[in-house]
Amino acid sequence: MPPAAVMFTQTRLDVAEAELSELEEALDALGRPRFHARQIFQWVYKRGVTDFALMSDLARDLRADLAASCTIATPVVERQERSEDGTTKFLLRLADGKHIESVFIPDTPAQTFCISTQVGCAMKCAFCLTGKMGIDRNLTAGEIAGQVRVLARELGMLDTRFNIVLMGMGEPLHNYEATMKALRILADEHGFGMSGRRMTLSTVGVLPALERLATEPLMPNLAISLHATTEDQRDLLVPINRKYGLKELLDACRRFPLKRRERITFEYVMLQEVNDTPEDARRLVRLLHGIRGKVNLLPLNEAAGIPFARPSDDRVNRFARILAEHGITVSVRKSRGRDIRAACGQLITESSRKAPGARLATLMETS
Numbered sequence: 001m002p003p004a005a006v007m008f009t010q011t012r013l014d015v016a017e018a019e020l021s022e023l024e025e026a027l028d029a030l031g032r033p034r035f036h037a038r039q040i041f042q043w044v045y046k047r048g049v050t051d052f053a054l055m056s057d058l059a060r061d062l063r064a065d066l067a068a069s070c071t072i073a074t075p076v077v078e079r080q081e082r083s084e085d086g087t088t089k090f091l092l093r094l095a096d097g098k099h100i101e102s103v104f105i106p107d108t109p110a111q112t113f114c115i116s117t118q119v120g121c122a123m124k125c126a127f128c129l130t131g132k133m134g135i136d137r138n139l140t141a142g143e144i145a146g147q148v149r150v151l152a153r154e155l156g157m158l159d160t161r162f163n164i165v166l167m168g169m170g171e172p173l174h175n176y177e178a179t180m181k182a183l184r185i186l187a188d189e190h191g192f193g194m195s196g197r198r199m200t201l202s203t204v205g206v207l208p209a210l211e212r213l214a215t216e217p218l219m220p221n222l223a224i225s226l227h228a229t230t231e232d233q234r235d236l237l238v239p240i241n242r243k244y245g246l247k248e249l250l251d252a253c254r255r256f257p258l259k260r261r262e263r264i265t266f267e268y269v270m271l272q273e274v275n276d277t278p279e280d281a282r283r284l285v286r287l288l289h290g291i292r293g294k295v296n297l298l299p300l301n302e303a304a305g306i307p308f309a310r311p312s313d314d315r316v317n318r319f320a321r322i323l324a325e326h327g328i329t330v331s332v333r334k335s336r337g338r339d340i341r342a343a344c345g346q347l348i349t350e351s352s353r354k355a356p357g358a359r360l361a362t363l364m365e366t367s
C-alpha cells in the first residue's frame, strides 16, 4: 500500500508529516495534479502558512478540498524566555498536550536552532537533567521539523540562513526513522532547502544506528557525546556505554565516511575531579588518534539534582592546552542561556517543572 494511502486511511493526512513525494501521492489520491505539492511545501516551509485558505496560488476548490481532507499539525508556542545573551528558549505544546523545548542560539557565529527529538530521553546520562526525566515518547518527523518551522516563523527568520543542531531533548539515533525523515523534509529544495552541512546530529553512540547513518544519502555533521576516557568512567557517565563501549564507538568513528575537510566533533562535558585531569586529557589524545575530529569542551552547567561540579577555568584551560599541544583542535563552549536554563543538558519539560523544592525531590527519587 503506498504511503499516501496509508495516511488517508487514518483520519486526515497531516501535511507536516509528509515528504514531498508523499504529498504528491496524496494529491494523486485526491485526483489533483502532483505539482501542487511543491506549492504547498513552499507555503508551509518558506512562508510559515498553515491555513490552506491562505494559499492564494491554489484554486479555491482545491483549498477547500485540502482543508476538508488534510491538516498541518504545528507545535504551539506556550512560552518564550529570552536570555541576557539573546538565547531564546521555546516551550512548545504538541497535539497530544506533551511539551518539548527548543532553543535559538544567536551568533555562534551562525544562527542556530537546537531541536529536540524525543519527549524526555532514555539515555540517563549522569550529568543531564533531561536524562533524569526518562523517556515519554518519540517525536514524529513532523514534530521534529515543526520545531524548525515554528522557531523560524516566531523569530522572523523564514528568509534567513540558520543551522540546526539535534542536541535538545532526546537521543536522535534512538528515534532514527523520524529523525532522518525530518532531516529529509528540512533538506527539500521546495521547503527550507537545508544542506547536511547546516545540520548537526549529536549522539551518545547508539552503534547500529550510527552504522546506518554512515550509509545515508543525506549526511548531517556528526557530534559524538564522548564525555569520558575509560570504559569504567563512561559506563557511569553515559550508561549506554555498557552496551556499546568506548572502543567500539571510536572504531565506528574511524570508519565513518567524512568528506574532505569534514571532522567529527567530540563533545566532552567537564566534571570537576571526575574526568578533567591531565591524565584524562592525555588519554583523550590517545583515543582520538587516527580520527579526523575536534573536541568541544563543555564545562558542566550545574543544576540541582546533578551530583557533579563545574571545574575551575584553570582546570579547563589546562585540559584544553594538553589537547592543543598534541595537535587536536579544541574549543571551550561558552555556555549560552544559563539564566533561563536553556543550556546543554538543562532542558526539562514544563510538566516536570514543579516548584524548585518539589523538582529537586523528584530528581533525587529518580537518581
Ligand code: SF4
Residues within 6 Å of the ligand: 121, 122, 123, 124, 125, 128, 129, 130, 131, 132, 168, 169, 170, 171, 204, 345
Ligand atoms: S545528555 Fe543527551 S543523550 Fe544524555 S540523557 Fe541528556 S538528552 Fe539524553
